[in-house]
Amino acid sequence: MSVASHPHTPVVVAGARPALWSLAMTAVVAGLGLAVIVVNTLVGYLTVGLSQAVPICLGLAGCFTVAVALRLLHRAWWLAVLSVVPALFVLVGSVQLAPEAVLQQRGVAQQVTITDVQTSGKRHEFALRGDSGPLDEPLVYRGSAPGYRVGQQLTVLTDPQGQVELADAEKVDVGGKRSMLVLGAVGWTLFALLAGWRGHVRRARGRQAMAPLSI
Structure with missing residues (x-):
């Protein structure tokens, strides 16, 4: 007596996402980091002569946003915490680049x-x-x-125009501030790539965002 065979039913892993979706979200997070750098640096130039509180506050908000985006992409906190290191480069570089560039050009x-x-x-x-x-x-x-x-x-x-406060000439390093921005951008991009890959693996295994083993 023959036994009727049943078609194989694929097992769908809960929480899995297509690789294309993970790739797109990774690109979004990496682009967010670059946007924070560009916008905050531009704000620094636009507010030369005013209080640096504006680019500082905006930069802090941008860095926090990138950290949260990495957390959501990765589904764990440790990469988001480590992103503080490139965030410091971004914050210092984007805030100090404009006034130092002004002093270098017309000081x-x-x-x-x-x-x-x-x-x-x-x-x-x-x-x-x-x-x-x-x-x-x-x-x-x-x-x-x-x-x-x-x-x-x-x-x-x-500064002959009095917009930027006097500074020690040896401490004015425009090239150094630009290098800090580049290091920050590279760091955030690498973190985004790592978070996207690990997050994709986690979702493929059906792990939940608030799993007890997440840190």
């Missing part, structure tokens, strides 16, 4: 001597004297270890 170099210092918390204001007399603008350092002392001679760059 006037002056040899000065530090004559006095006023400290308020972590804000240090160093009074300067040039060849033609005291400068109206101090050298401002925000931090706990400024590395400057009274009597020290150094070269500073001043």
